[in-house]
Amino acid sequence: MTMRPIRIAFQLQPQHMDYRTIRRAAARAEDLGVDVLFNWDHFYPLYGEPEGKHFECWTMLGAWAEATTRVEIGALVTCNSYRNPELLADMARTVDNISDGRLILGIGSGWFAKDYAEYGYEFGTAGGRLDDLGEALPRIESRLGRLNPAPTRRIPVLIGGGGEKKTLRLVARHADIWHSFSDADTLRHKLAVLGRHCAEVGRDLADIEVSTGVPAATAKPDDVGQPLRELGVSLFTVGIGGPEPDLAPLQEWIAWRDRENA
Template identity: 75%
Template structure:
């Protein structure tokens, strides 16, 4: 049985901010003791001014790889539809080397229709996008096995989403980390579904690290129930332009009491 340490992540949402503010926020997160810094993979803000400032995900991760020395980095999550799987595998391998083995490949099927329309991708259906994700994951793994130089380590794959018939089956087969966007009760139920898929594949579900977004409230009050359910990676979402670390600092301090 695998036991994961409690970790704290931050999602520095790359919207409504000048890049120097984002660069400074990554530095502050590493200095604070945060374990993982995520951005997200969109082309327009998800809330606030819809045409506000926004930056691209993977070029930013390359900059973070050079800027930081300890913290893991990744997208929460990459949209599978926006890049050929072989290209994405190569990009991830490159950032893995740039960061000396600190990249997490976060990936999901995609959902933000404006991104698709504005950038010329076919939006299709939710089911179709999930099917494409299922086809992409083994192609990414296959490409990693062919690249020269190879990745510095087995790049951890984080899959985000909670679909019980497809997404959680992909998690059982391919993921090192599952990120749930669910509330506590839903998380517990979906973990049961995930365990069932793992059983079908002969995989121990304890091998998969459970990742959640932090709920509102004091970490000492809301964190223990998530811990008991199985969560180990807790990520605080922060929006630009100022990236207020007040809540993030509380979660780091809570981690350090465990």
């Protein structure tokens, strides 16, 4: 199997921090050599104090597009429910241009009920939200093809999630990157399912980059990264939040990348 070079992403979780701390951590991560800088698309913290400090996703991506120069940037992942698909396409095109072609359009169906309730979105069902995502993706693709000026490149689409009947079918049809939080045994099974969906639509599974999240506090690259790497994972995402992000685990993953890619 042809292996893509390892890339390391940093999900800077925008919770429990002032923005100056977020800005400093993003700049430090780029200086350390991270490949991709992600945030997430929520309105409230996912853990810790439920009403703690938090910032909005896409406004932040626009700021990161100006404040960084090398890393790719994106949301892990945008909630499809929160924005009209045509508007999201226009936002993505704009951030892509601001960043000179460094945006990854990460998207998923949404799951955090508090966001929906507090901001007035209909939560519905998990299946219904996935159906909405399936309807939105072609609309996003169509709008991206009609905007003036156009994106600077074909913006890579990352789809997050592991549902075998709907999500992985959408990955096979639309994604350049598939992201999950699977361990090696689960990932092996999910890749087999994804491979079948790819075959059904006439697509090569090797065309989709495989991404996974790794716990910053406990996951050591040689122990956790190597088995996933052997299955074809090339993008490893280390998630770290506030109030003072400790980037030491990120440095371990970057060092491992450099050894393995040498």
